[in-house]
Structure formats: structure tokens, C-alpha cells
Amino acid sequence: MCTVNIKVDVSVIRSINPALTSIESIERWLQNQVNFMIQDQIENKSESREFTHNVTVEELYGAIEKDITEIYADL
Numbered sequence: 001m002c003t004v005n006i007k008v009d010v011s012v013i014r015s016i017n018p019a020l021t022s023i024e025s026i027e028r029w030l031q032n033q034v035n036f037m038i039q040d041q042i043e044n045k046s047e048s049r050e051f052t053h054n055v056t057v058e059e060l061y062g063a064i065e066k067d068i069t070e071i072y073a074d075l
Contacts, residue, residue, distance in 0.1 A: 006030075 013026050020026045055063075 008026070008030070010023075010026065013029070014020055017029065020029055
């Protein structure tokens, strides 16, 4: 693990969540937000890999053709 320093506008953070009344509570909240973003990135990357490995080229072209047909059908 590493420690990084970031600058945030405390008034903006408090406008998001007025319960964040101390620097310590803001630090905990920000750490949770960063943890959530990292986990989300990991899951999205995993889903992306899963998608590319489980779909044939023909299936992918079929999905694209279907999407294009549906888009132009609405015009």
C-alpha cells in the first residue's frame, strides 16, 4: 500500500454530505470512495475480459448488426 496526498475543497465535500464535520470523517469518507472506485474498476475490467473471451466473432457481429438495425428502425 502507499499513501498519497490530495487536495479537496472541504466545503464541496460537506455539501455532498453535511455529516462530514471533521477532517478525520472526511478522510474516512474519501478512503471509502477510493476503495469503491478501485473495486468498481476491477469488476469492470473483469467483466470486460469475460465478455471478450466468451463471445465469438460471429456473435459479436450479430449483436452489432442487431443494435444497428434497432437504431435505424427508430429513425
